[in-house]
Amino acid sequence: MDTFIFVLVNGLLYGMLLFMLSSGLTLIFSLMGVLNFAHASFYMLGAYFAYQLASFGSFWLGLILAPLLVGALGAAVERFGLRVVHKHGHVAELLFTFGLAYLIEELVRLIWGRQPVPYRIPESLDFTLFTVSGIDYSAYRAFMLVIAMGMFVAVLLLLKRTRVGLMVQAALSHPDVLWAMGHNVPRLFMLVFGGGVALAGLAGVIGGNYLVTEPGMAQQMGTILFVIVVFGGLGSLLGAFLASLIIGITQTLMVTMDATLSDLIAALGGTAPDATGLFHEVWTIAPANLAPVFPYLLLVVLLIVRPRGLLGTRES
Amino acid sequence: MKRILIPLACLLALGAALYLPYMGAGRFVIVLLTQLAIMMTFAMSYNVNLGQTGLLSFGHAVYLGAGVFASLYLITGIGAGHVPLPLELVPLGGALAGFVLAAILGLVSVRRAGVVFAMISLGLAELAVAGAMLFPSVFGGERGVSTDRMVDYSLTGLGYGRPQEIYMLVLVWAVISVCAMVYLSRTPLGRLANAVRDNPQRVEYLGYAPYWIRFIQFCIAGTFAGLAGSLFALTYEIANASVLGIHMSANVLIATYLGGITYVLGPVVGALVVTLLEINLSRLTEAWLFYYGLLFIAIILFAPRGLTGILMDTPGALRRAGWGGVTKALARWLPVAVLIGIGTVILVELCYHVSNSFDPREPLTLFWTTISAQSWTPWIIGAGMLLAGLALFWLNRRTAIPRQTTGDAP
Numbered sequence: 011m012d013t014f015i016f017v018l019v020n021g022l023l024y025g026m027l028l029f030m031l032s033s034g035l036t037l038i039f040s041l042m043g044v045l046n047f048a049h050a051s052f053y054m055l056g057a058y059f060a061y062q063l064a065s066f067g068s069f070w071l072g073l074i075l076a077p078l079l080v081g082a083l084g085a086a087v088e089r090f091g092l093r094v095v096h097k098h099g100h101v102a103e104l105l106f107t108f109g110l111a112y113l114i115e116e117l118v119r120l121i122w123g124r125q126p127v128p129y130r131i132p133e134s135l136d137f138t139l140f141t142v143s144g145i146d147y148s149a150y151r152a153f154m155l156v157i158a159m160g161m162f163v164a165v166l167l168l169l170k171r172t173r174v175g176l177m178v179q180a181a182l183s184h185p186d187v188l189w190a191m192g193h194n195v196p197r198l199f200m201l202v203f204g205g206g207v208a209l210a211g212l213a214g215v216i217g218g219n220y221l222v223t224e225p226g227m228a229q230q231m232g233t234i235l236f237v238i239v240v241f242g243g244l245g246s247l248l249g250a251f252l253a254s255l256i257i258g259i260t261q262t263l264m265v266t267m268d269a270t271l272s273d274l275i276a277a278l279g280g281t282a283p284d285a286t287g288l289f290h291e292v293w294t295i296a297p298a299n300l301a302p303v304f305p306y307l308l309l310v311v312l313l314i315v316r317p318r319g320l321l322g323t324r325e326s
Numbered sequence: 327m328k329r330i331l332i333p334l335a336c337l338l339a340l341g342a343a344l345y346l347p348y349m350g351a352g353r354f355v356i357v358l359l360t361q362l363a364i365m366m367t368f369a370m371s372y373n374v375n376l377g378q379t380g381l382l383s384f385g386h387a388v389y390l391g392a393g394v395f396a397s398l399y400l401i402t403g404i405g406a407g408h409v410p411l412p413l414e415l416v417p418l419g420g421a422l423a424g425f426v427l428a429a430i431l432g433l434v435s436v437r438r439a440g441v442v443f444a445m446i447s448l449g450l451a452e453l454a455v456a457g458a459m460l461f462p463s464v465f466g467g468e469r470g471v472s473t474d475r476m477v478d479y480s481l482t483g484l485g486y487g488r489p490q491e492i493y494m495l496v497l498v499w500a501v502i503s504v505c506a507m508v509y510l511s512r513t514p515l516g517r518l519a520n521a522v523r524d525n526p527q528r529v530e531y532l533g534y535a536p537y538w539i540r541f542i543q544f545c546i547a548g549t550f551a552g553l554a555g556s557l558f559a560l561t562y563e564i565a566n567a568s569v570l571g572i573h574m575s576a577n578v579l580i581a582t583y584l585g586g587i588t589y590v591l592g593p594v595v596g597a598l599v600v601t602l603l604e605i606n607l608s609r610l611t612e613a614w615l616f617y618y619g620l621l622f623i624a625i626i627l628f629a630p631r632g633l634t635g636i637l638m639d640t641p642g643a644l645r646r647a648g649w650g651g652v653t654k655a656l657a658r659w660l661p662v663a664v665l666i667g668i669g670t671v672i673l674v675e676l677c678y679h680v681s682n683s684f685d686p687r688e689p690l691t692l693f694w695t696t697i698s699a700q701s702w703t704p705w706i707i708g709a710g711m712l713l714a715g716l717a718l719f720w721l722n723r724r725t726a727i728p729r730q731t732t733g734d735a736p
Contacts, residue, residue: 045441091627098630100440101382105583106626108384112576113619120616120674123681229572233452240445291461299460306453313446314434 016147017266018259023151025258026158027220030213031231032238032250033165034206040182040245041202043100044092047107049210050232051114056080056211057218057227058122061129069132073215080211085204092203093196111228119225126224154216161209162251169247178202182245237305241312243322252320257305264304267297332591343497356489362601363493363500364557365581369593370507371550372578377587378511379543380523381436382444385451387574389548391458392427393420393555394565395465398473401559405477412481417499417556424552428545436540439526451575458567470566473559486560496557503550504594510546511590519543580622586632595634613678620670658722665715668693672708 035049059079060072087110095102131150139149169175180188181198189195221227238257242249272294300307312319343363346355368390375381397420403409404416411419435446458465465471476487484491510516518539521529526536559565568574577600585596603621607614629636644652672692679690689696697704 039441043441045445091623094627095630101380102626102630104382104441104444105579106623108576108579109619109623109626112580113616113623116613116616116619119682120613120677121681233448233572236445236448240442240449244441291463295460303453303456303460306449306456309449310434310446310453313449317437317442 013266017262019147020151021259021262022255023155023158023258024262025255026155026162027213027217028234028238028258029251029254030158030161031210031235032242032254033162033247034209035235036239036242036245036247036250037178038203038206039239041178041185042092042199044103044107045236045239045244046203046206047104047232048087048111048114049107049207050228050230050235051111052080052084052207053210053214053217053231054118054223054225054228055083055114056214057129057223058118058127058214059211060215060218061122061127061223064129064132073212076215077208077211080214081204081208084207085200087207088200088203093199111232115225115228122225124225126222129219129223131219150220154220157212157216161212165209174198174201234305237309241305241309241319243319246319246321249319249321257308261301261304264297264301270294270296336591340501353489356493358601358605360489360493360496360561362598363496364554364561365578365597365601366594367500367503367557368551368554368578369582369585369597370504371547371554372582373587373590373593374507374510374543374547374550376579376582377589377592378516378523379519379540380439381447381540381544382440382579383447383547383575384444384572384579385447385454385575386547386551386578387572388431388451388454388570389424389428389551390555390558390574390578391454391565391567391570392423392548393417393552394559394569395471395555396420396423396552397556397559398471398563398565401473401475401477401563404479405474412479413475413477413486413560414481414495416560417553420556420559421549421553424555425545425549427552428548432541432544432548436544437537439523439540448572451570451572455567455571458570465567468566470564472564475560475563492561496561499553499557503553504591507546507550508590515539515542580618584622584625584632586634588631589634589638592632592634595637596632599633611675611678612682613674616674662715662719662722665711665718667715669708669710669712669715672704673712676704676708 031049031053035046038049039045056076059076060069063072063075091106091110092103095106131148135148135150135153137149138146139152140147167175169178177188177193177198181195185195188198218227234257238253239250241257242251242253271292343359346359368386371389372383372386375383375386397416400409400411400416400419401413404411404413431450435443435450459467475492476485478485480486486492486495518529518534522534522536522539529536529539555569558569581596581600582593583596584599585594586592589595600618603614603618607617611617625632631639647655675690675692689698691697692704
């Protein structure tokens with residue numbers, strides 16, 4: 011039972027990390043109609059910037075500066091890249107962010123090399139917070155959870171309680187009217203893009219040392235993010251939140267399970283099938299092996315059953 | 327003029343492709359040409375989706391992979407005497423595999439075009455790769471599946487042991503496929519697909535079902551991708567699950583877009599350029615993937631109709647501008663291109679040398695001069711050139727006369 015709770019907490023943590031990325035992605039999508047392929051690349055840049063800043067000064071410097079740098083870079087990308095291709099339509103925009111993701115990955119390889127960089131957890135947070143039935147819970151995980159929760163609350167307050175948030179909400183449904191009323195909608199787009207990308211950068215700062223900081227981290231994260239935003243319903247913030255948690259917790263739970271189909275058959279009193287021939291692995295695949303595939307399986311099933319996603323209101 | 331020039335160019339290219347292996351071209355040239363023919367078929371099949379029907383797929387390599395693995399098993403089966411099929415007809419088996427898979431996956435994925443379709447194709451691709459890795463008994467895991475194409479059962483009596491022989495087989499199939507796809511794009515179905523790409527509501531209003539048109543086009547694309555996979559299997563005789571992967575899909579997407587998706591033969595140009603770049607640039611510099619990405623971004627930003635578009639527009643633009651205009655434009659933009667280009671190359675190569683080479687202290691040769699990445703001078707020169715180029719670009723843009731737009735891609 012204690013193990014189960016630990017797995018649940020870890021899953022929650024992973025889910026919150028996913029949400030830090032998917033929230034920005036889904037906000038950008040619902041505002042601009044652009045599914046930002048390079049979103050996870052900005053997450054990677056956040057981790058690498060934080061690593062660089064941590065090697066110059068301290069982790070805390072990176073925690074503050076890296077998301078800002080990533081955000082500024084994102085705003086520049088929107089201003090000088092996306093806005094230029096916007097007139098060629100959504101497919102061109104998608105392709106542009108795709109090319110950008112490709113380019114950022116190569117850039118990271120170029121500057122920091124192909125191997126993972128030693129981006130470590132700060133010493134001041136590298137201790138065991140508490141121990142329950144022999145399992146340690148590190149302080150850094152608690153810190154990550156606090157940051158992720160804090161970000162969640164901050165974004166919610168920003169969207170619901172401030173003037174900028176009001177403008178964003180208005181731009182979601184009626185950008186033309188907002189523009190006609192004298193607000194600078196292109197600048198708002200730039201800000202939202204920069205802000206969303208900065209959140210991804212923050213996720214990179216706190217996730218990079220928890221996971222691994224390497225050039226492949228963007229691609230690994232990227233496809234799961236798309237699954238989340240499609241699963242949650244394109245453009246729905248709450249949907250993205252639920253989907254992040256569901257996928258985060260299920261994936262973490264699956265990793266801990268190792269019962270296979272042949273075990274199940276044996277438990278039910280049957281004889282385990284012969285393990286030869288093509289596709290014989292079916293009988294011996296454990297849920298732990300399936301964990302990386304699970305989000306995509308979920309996506310495909312969902313798209314057949316309910317194409318607009320969990321809480322989506324529109325199909326495209 | 328164009329009506330004569332393009333078929334003429336095609337015939338010339340075909341003639342060269344047929345003639346090259348017999349004028350004593352080396353093994354390298356033949357391997358290159360074979361790779362080119364495969365890539366051409368694959369890119370053309372991709373454009374049936376992207377250019378003709380407006381379906382942006384991130385998982386086209388899945389259908390290539392279906393053809394590859396089906397053919398590998400088919401060739402082994404022929405070799406063992408289980409399958410009575412001459413080796414020349416193996417691509418039909420690959421095409422069938424591609425078609426069947428596309429027909430199954432197409433049912434769930436073509437309901438919507440645009441972003442939703444793109445995401446589904448990505449999810450399916452990831453599923454296929456991860457699933458293939460789970461079944462080493464079928465896909466061979468990291469080691470892959472291999473076969474031997476010398477099966478002693480062929481229509482022509484050739485053994486297909488030599489690269490020249492397999493090249494001829496690949497070329498014949500590639501030409502047949504390209505011609506078939508060009509023909510299909512001119513049938514009423516091809517025109518309807520264009521209409522679905524541009525305005526699905528209106529097509530529906532006219533009484534056609536966009537869903538089924540997309541589905542048929544998707545199946546055609548999958549079929550020819552499977553055929554290209556077959557050619558891949560015949561050439562290399564080995565493959566692992568990475569042929570299904572996102573890298574392969576990304577490669578064909580980039581090649582097709584570089585070539586120009588609004589032209590029927592654009593993907594052929596793209597495949598040509600990408601294959602040549604891949605082989606020549608990768609011998610020249612280790613950072614070639616970065617340049618490749620830069621080229622892709624530049625094309626998206628400044629020439630959305632691709633290299634073919636540039637090629638097609640140049641004569642008209644030259645005629646309109648006259649000699650004076652051309653010299654003026656060159657004087658304006660050439661320094662920008664040179665400054666940005668050389669500055670970027672200097673910085674990229676220095677970066678690469680410092681972070682990825684065995685010994686960063688070793689001097690490197692760049693533009694015929696030997697420099698040390700340890701001193702600041704080359705860095706400052708590179709950054710200075712890049713910044714000067716960007717500044718000039720900005721100035722030029724501000725003072726440039728608005729260009730005449732020549733009907734950009736929709």
